[in-house]
Amino acid sequence: MGIFEIFKNGLKKTRGFVADGLTKISAGLGRYDEEMLDELEALLVQADVGVNASMRIMDQVRNQIKKTGDDSKEAVTFTMKKQMMEILGEKQQLEIEENSLNILLLVGVNGTGKTTTAGKLCLRYKNRGKRVLLAAADTFRAAAIEQLQVWGERTATPVIAQTIGSDPAAVCYDAIHAAVARRTDVLIIDTAGRLHNKQNLMDELAKVSKVIHREAPSACIKALLVIDATTGQNAVIQAEVFSGAIDIHGIVITKLDGSAKGGVAIAVAHKAQAPILLAGLGEAVEDLVDFDPELFVDSLLPNT
Numbered sequence: 637m638g639i640f641e642i643f644k645n646g647l648k649k650t651r652g653f654v655a656d657g658l659t660k661i662s663a664g665l666g667r668y669d670e671e672m673l674d675e676l677e678a679l680l681v682q683a684d685v686g687v688n689a690s691m692r693i694m695d696q697v698r699n700q701i702k703k704t705g706d707d708s709k710e711a712v713t714f715t716m717k718k719q720m721m722e723i724l725g726e727k728q729q730l731e732i733e734e735n736s737l738n739i740l741l742l743v744g745v746n747g748t749g750k751t752t753t754a755g756k757l758c759l760r761y762k763n764r765g766k767r768v769l770l771a772a773a774d775t776f777r778a779a780a781i782e783q784l785q786v787w788g789e790r791t792a793t794p795v796i797a798q799t800i801g802s803d804p805a806a807v808c809y810d811a812i813h814a815a816v817a818r819r820t821d822v823l824i825i826d827t828a829g830r831l832h833n834k835q836n837l838m839d840e841l842a843k844v845s846k847v848i849h850r851e852a853p854s855a856c857i858k859a860l861l862v863i864d865a866t867t868g869q870n871a872v873i874q875a876e877v878f879s880g881a882i883d884i885h886g887i888v889i890t891k892l893d894g895s896a897k898g899g900v901a902i903a904v905a906h907k908a909q910a911p912i913l914l915a916g917l918g919e920a921v922e923d924l925v926d927f928d929p930e931l932f933v934d935s936l937l938p939n940t
């Protein structure tokens with residue numbers, strides 16, 4: 637399957653909602669009057685594109701119609717695509733430096749897909765011939781350590797872990813020294829999404845990040861925020877909260893396959909400082925792809 641097919645397939649539900657909605661709203665006329673444009677805007681909001689981003693997109697559509705007089709479905713879709721891509725920004729990729737230790741720190745609230753993404757990334761780099769190491773810095777739940785160990789077995793990757801309740805920063809310390817000793821290319825650190833409260837979580841992440849930077853000053857360190865597309869506008873808030881605690885290099889948006897609300901990627905991009913780098917399009921180990929704004933938008937809207 638080509639990458640566009642993977643996107644289209646993963647975003648089937650959102651496409652069904654947005655692209656089909658677009659066609660339905662024009663009532664088969666293939667053009668949009670003012671009322672239909674309002675309906676289009678509401679459709680975007682329902683697909684979780686967010687109120688501000690939806691407004692920005694539709695303002696541009698209205699301006700364009702005023703300027704050219706062209707209110708055809710093709711013209712409207714074209715302007716929408718252009719605006720969405722502008723919000724999503726240039727395609728950016730998660731780069732790994734050669735001949736250096738790369739540390740990927742996965743953070744995010746509980747259940748967003750951090751551990752799954754750790755496993756998927758592990759396979760990605762193993763397939764590229766890299767030496768990979770996993771670290772179980774979610775010490776809050778015993779099941780979290782076991783879950784990462786399962787990914788370790790599945791991908792034949794060693795996992796650095798301690799016991800439940802141990803200090804996550806100490807796990808990171810161990811993992812970094814193991815990574816250096818083993819000449820690891822990519823160290824992937826899984827962290828907790830749930831602690832007693834949010835402040836605890838943010839404090840813990842700040843501490844973990846500090847220890848990583850202290851112990852591996854010459855490593856290429858990147859914190860990736862994992863957010864769940866099915867959580868709607870909450871995802872936008874998470875992007876803000878985590879950026880306040882640590883320096884976020886990029887965003888992984890997971891479960892884009894899970895709902896008709898994949899439009900949230902646009903809302904997140906509109907608000908967040910960091911770019912969306914990766915997309916989770918399913919639960920399987922191969923269901924992680926580089927986020928591509930153009931393919932994403934083409935998957936969402938009808939063909940022009």
Ligand SMILES: Nc1nc2c(ncn2[C@@H]2O[C@H](COP(=O)(O)OP(=O)(O)OP(=O)(O)O)[C@@H](O)[C@H]2O)c(=O)[nH]1
Binds near residue numbers: 748753830916919
């Ligand atoms: N459909 C779908 N499911 C996903 C995706 N990514 C993760 N999941 C599922 O989401 C659930 C939670 O994933 P985890 O990786 O355990 O999430 P987590 O962030 O580590 O959760 P905590 O450790 O509780 O904080 C699991 O059932 C995963 O299979 C995705 O891209 N698509």
Ligand SMILES: [Mg+2]
Binds near residue numbers: 750751752780826
């Ligand atoms: Mg986890």
